[in-house]
Amino acid sequence: MSTFITLVIFGLSEGAILALAALGFVLIYKATGVINFAQGEFLLMGAYTFYTAWVIFQLPLIVALIIGIVIAVIVGGVVERFILRPMVGQSHISIIMVTIGLAGLLSALVQMFYGTQPRAMPALFPTNSVSVLGGAVPANRLWVLLIAAIVLTLLTLFFQKSKHGIAMRAVADDQQAAMTVGISVRRVFAMSWGLAAISALIAGILLADVTAVEMNIVSFGLLVFPVVILGGLDSVPGTIVGGLTIGLLTAFVSGYLDPGLAEVIPYIVLVLILLVRPYGVFGEKRIERV
Incomplete structure (x- = not known):
């Protein structure tokens, strides 16, 4: 029983971090239709930005967090304005290749300034x-687990109650209709990338605290894809459920079966979901007529 409880807590904590990381992915996809392959690198940038402000420059914790949020918003805004916005109207494969290139660029920048050796961060x-x-x-x-739950709750309330959150939901549902009632679609696009970068920042900081500040954070970010496929590419509640499910599944397989299999099992789930329910458990089923 003690082993089971321990695995549950470990699985829920990692699943909550996954849900935060995947939430940014879903925000971008819902608002802009872009599949962001650089979400793992956003986690990496967030972790190293916070590490730089708090450890290297020895700024107070709150100041380091605020600086991390500001830089995350700037990075998200720059990516949307100067990289993704010029790609509007291009084919989906072209946009996907751009985000893959962005992932490589961000990863290379981190390696250039920090190297590849893990760095210890005060707890x-x-x-x-x-x-x-x-x-x-x-x-x-x-x-x-507590911090991730609070952040996910605040973001959910933001989408449901705030004016900007409602505007983002309107753009996600129908861009043309949103424009007719005066909603700035470009502003919503920029906001979605900024919020995605902030959620990745928090996920990266939490992950670095329980592991280390290292390049391997990117591989953790790859688990975003099984999470969003399981929960649904366009579902925020599905993202939370998907993150917790993948986290628990990985913990149980690692604890009771084999740690090596635990690294593969999320992608086995991804393939099975694509075969059985490609729009995810909570995703919206879309029917296109040609």
Whole structure:
């Protein structure tokens, strides 16, 4: 029983980080129709930006976080304005190739300035073990789960209640109709990239705290694809469910079967979902007539 509880906490914490990372992916896809293959690199940039401000420049924690958010918004805005906006009207494969190139560029920039060796970062949260229903888990895992839950809740309320969130949902549903009622589609596009970069920043910081500041964060970002395929490319609730499901599944397979298989199982789920329900569990089924 103790092993089961420990795996549940580990799985939920990693699943919550995955949900944060995948949320940015879904935001961009819903608003702009762009499949962003650089989402893992956004996590990487977020982790190293925060590390630079907090550890290298030794700024206070809150100041480092604010700087990270500002830089994330700037990076998201620059990518949307100068890289993706000129691609409007181009084929989907061209846009996909641009985001793949962007991923390579961001990864190369991080390696250029920081190298490839993992860097230790002071712990954000306590690392002592605590007992939860008989299972021993690091306290930082519980803090990660709490912070991710708060951020996901705030973002969900933003989409449901705020004027800008409603505008983003309107653009996602019908761009032409949104434009007729005075909603700036370009502004919504820029906002979606900015919010995606912020969610990736928070996910990258939380991941770096429980692991390390390293290039391997990118490979964790690749798990975004099984998450969004499982939950649905255009579903925010599906993203949360998909992230927690993949996190729990990976933890259980690693704990009870084989850690090597745990690295593959998310992509097995991805293939199965594409074969059985390609629009995801919560995704909208689209029928195109030609």
